[in-house]
Amino acid sequence: MSACSRRHHWCWNNPELQHGAAMTSWLPLCRGPNHLRWLLKYAHSTPHPLPLPSSFLRNQHKSIMAAASSALSARILPRVVAPVASRLARPAFSSSIRQFHQSSNMTAPSQSIATLDSSLVSRLPESSPTLFEAKKAKNLSFEAIANKLGREEVAVAALFYGQARASPEDIKKLSELLEIPADTLETQLSGFPDRGRILDMPPKDPLIYRLYEIVQNYGYAYKAVLNEKFGDGIMSAISFSTKVEKETDDKGEWAKITLRGKWLPYSRF
Numbered sequence: 001m002s003a004c005s006r007r008h009h010w011c012w013n014n015p016e017l018q019h020g021a022a023m024t025s026w027l028p029l030c031r032g033p034n035h036l037r038w039l040l041k042y043a044h045s046t047p048h049p050l051p052l053p054s055s056f057l058r059n060q061h062k063s064i065m066a067a068a069s070s071a072l073s074a075r076i077l078p079r080v081v082a083p084v085a086s087r088l089a090r091p092a093f094s095s096s097i098r099q100f101h102q103s104s105n106m107t108a109p110s111q112s113i114a115t116l117d118s119s120l121v122s123r124l125p126e127s128s129p130t131l132f133e134a135k136k137a138k139n140l141s142f143e144a145i146a147n148k149l150g151r152e153e154v155a156v157a158a159l160f161y162g163q164a165r166a167s168p169e170d171i172k173k174l175s176e177l178l179e180i181p182a183d184t185l186e187t188q189l190s191g192f193p194d195r196g197r198i199l200d201m202p203p204k205d206p207l208i209y210r211l212y213e214i215v216q217n218y219g220y221a222y223k224a225v226l227n228e229k230f231g232d233g234i235m236s237a238i239s240f241s242t243k244v245e246k247e248t249d250d251k252g253e254w255a256k257i258t259l260r261g262k263w264l265p266y267s268r269f
Contacts, residue, residue: 113136113139113140113141114142114157115132116128116129116132116133123197123198124161124162125193125194126188127162127185128160128161130184130185130188131159131174132160134178134179134180135160135178138177138178138179140177140178141153142156142157142160145177148173149170149173149174151170152241152243153243154242154243154244155241159189161198162193163193163195163196163198164193171185171186171189230265232266233263233264234264234266235259235261235262235264236264237261239261239262239264240259240260240261240262241260242257242258242259242260243257243258244256244257245257
């Protein structure tokens with residue numbers, strides 16, 4: 001017989017418990033939360049399955065409950081009341097709380113954007129530092145600027161490096177977006193670009209060198225396939241467009257570079 005069962009057996013077979021007037025005297029003898037729960041359970045039951053006078057339960061109900069409250073001593077109280085109270089006080093994880101966390105505004109970290117390498121400044125037109133500084137201050141990507149200008153982002157990047165010419169419409173939109181005085185941009189972006197001066201050959205930057213390496217490895221393969229498809233000629237880099245795309249699959253992220261140029265056959269003379 002367990003300790004709790006022995007207590008139950010003692011309580012209900014003790015001569016004092018056969019008298020309703022003595023009922024309140026044994027409640028302080030409770031030694032644990034399970035025992036007290038057992039006693040209170042049967043104190044509330046009518047008719048009672050054990051030999052407890054039903055008249056006592058009806059007439060002395062308030063006395064029993066008062067005595068039970070006093071029986072919750074400092075030793076029993078934390079074991080019985082505190083766990084129940086803590087469960088009641090525990091905040092319910094309702095849908096509204098979950099919705100609060102889902103809808104809370106989180107500040108997005110600043111995106112990584114391309115900035116101007118100071119070692120290139122001496123080779124670039126004066127418009128390049130002006131444009132790149134404003135781009136950095138606004139924390140704008142070339143994609144965002146291209147969307148504003150209605151152009152491909154590679155073309156916009158070429159404009160920033162002085163390798164492409166800006167139209168009057170480009171200058172107006174850049175002035176509005178980057179908050180650069182239109183007069184300043186008109187002065188700095190006027191004239192014709194001096195293309196091809198920024199790059200050393202072979203390139204030293206690893207990413208640019210990879211493109212150079214592609215031409216080294218596949219240059220003659222490109223030439224052979226292009227000749228078979230188009231004949232004797234070249235692909236124009238003037239009537240030309242290019243774009244960079246990002247593709248993702250289960251193997252990782254992939255860079256996709258498209259080169260689109262008009263085919264120019266050699267003239268016969």
